Amino acid sequence: MSIFINKKTKLIVQGITGRDGSFHAEQMKKYGTEVVAGVTPGKGGTTVVGIPVFNTMEEAVTRVKANTSVIYVPPPYAVDAIYEAVDVGIKTVVCITEGVPANDMMKVYAYIKEKGARLIGPNCPGLISPGEAKVGIMPGTIVKKGNIGVVSRSGTLTYEAIWALTLADMGQSTCIGIGGDQVIGTNFIDCLDAFEKDRSTKAIVMIGEIGGSDEETAAKFIKKHVTKPVVAFIAGQTAPPGKRMGHAGAIISGSSGTAADKIAALNKAGVPVAGSPTEIPDILKDSMKKAKQKKVSTKTKK
């Protein structure tokens, strides 16, 4: 069990003949993901590590059965690739590409909502449901099957947190990187909601960073709708205002989007915030223990 991707995932790789696309197509296949096709205009009829390549998404979906696509095409073509996937009926689109113009993404966001498709990213590492499927670029070697859901705006910081969990023998149901841009298709609350509903997920790790107010929105959502233990980490406490910290979305504008505000909002919602990613497993264990005791005590009261 997992969220968004699982054993039933049938994946098309858009931009499969590029350097990143071909490398990761192979990695995903090796991990056990069912990669059914690749698409690169002008390269139809060829194969990449045994995966058939088509010129268009339209052709690909008439020849193979697919429900998910992952995009590795360069920024000038990424938005079009998203539209192409959504228009042939793909319901889960993962865009890895970094550098997509934010204004384009506003239009894409409105479009996918209207079409009822899910977009993850852009500028994200994708997601992995250990033992089931991997879509994107997360290293399969650091994950372990289990019941912790991980959601993050970051890439390598997510790996750090996952690795800490794995070392503590706390496996994961799904690890998802939602992306570091200002406008992304899937937000914290979408993932929190999915993890809450997912039976195999027992607790959630949420990794945020400076910029925007998605963490604050998530804190309110957790307080109202999430019954499973959540532990958070927020990056960028020492980031100066007005500077873009690598991610396009990681910027403190004026006085809004600071780490301090986000930590305060999460604490207020009862979510403990770790001081270092390596502290996450212990805090999570503690929260899970408390949640269990609470359950037991409410049962005895009854």
Next chain:
Amino acid sequence: MKIHEYQAKEIFAEAKIPVSPGEIATTPMEAYEIAKKFNQPVMVKAQVHVGGRGKAGGIKYAENAEAAKILAQQILGMDLKGLTVKKVLITQAEDIISESYVGIILDRNTKKPVIMVSSSGGVDIEEVAAKTPEKIFRLYVDPIEGLKQYQARNLAYKLYRDIKQVRKAADIISKLYDVYWKVDASLVEINPLITNTGGEVIALDAKVNIDDNGLYRQPVIATMRDLDEEDPYEEEAREGSLSFVKLDGYIGCIVNGAGLAMTTMDLVKRYGGEPANFLDIGGSSNPQKVVSAMKIVLSEPKVRAILINIFGGITRCDDVANGIVIAFKELNPNVPVVVRLTGTNEKEAAKILKAVHLPTANTIDDVVKKAIELANLE
């Protein structure tokens, strides 16, 4: 990317948004000539990428060409919030009747462009928002449908009563919305939008910020980048596809990934040190990136120790290790360097690193603590 007021006004003028005539001067004599040509009172406006130029003394009124020359002399070379003024905009002065505000930004919550208008213009809009939020009106525009004429008119009615001025302002708002999309802006702002004694509605100031991700398709805008306004090392980092932000501390940080780089800085602070910088070498494994990164970090004299923190995913640790070895040969760093390489090909990396005998660490916490320890010994 930020651009200057005069460049933003060029964009406005091309979009037929009314602006007062003006020209750029880099010397007091040029300022004199321009003012003389206008043959009327002018404003001398410092062109630097900071807000609040007026309050800081960077915008002055000149009665005539002689006065413009003297004021230009004062303003050129002036330090405005850490930046040196190298250009002034000489623009015709206006008789101002009213000042209002019009701005468009991307609203991250709704994922729509939001147009903000206020009849309280000419002052810091964040201050208006904080003190008198009821004076700001917002319209969230459907990015696919675009701005409708009546919506622009409704906003204009928040600023003016006279129908002639309402029409003019509505037209300006519509054109500003088009500019926002056309140049891949992340912000367009007119503060203040004024009415003058002649009943005209004019953009007295202009601010345009560009989304860096849109620059690839904005060749004209890309040439507007003013390197004088940017930190030379941030510029060098950008050229080398690194992401770098200078801070005030003494622990140099070289990390892969923005989130991990921020976290590394945070931990430096947490364990009692001060980070010297944010530096993300990005996702690819080019050893040359490590060399560039090391060069940039070493160029800061305050740096007393450097930590390299890599969590290999796509980035291969052996590539980074090769980069470290090259960097040591080329740059011969005079401060201690501590390394933590975890993930893809970490064993190969450890072998390569033997060539340079560096202290290493296994976790993110350890690499930070060790770097602080070594810096304190220096």
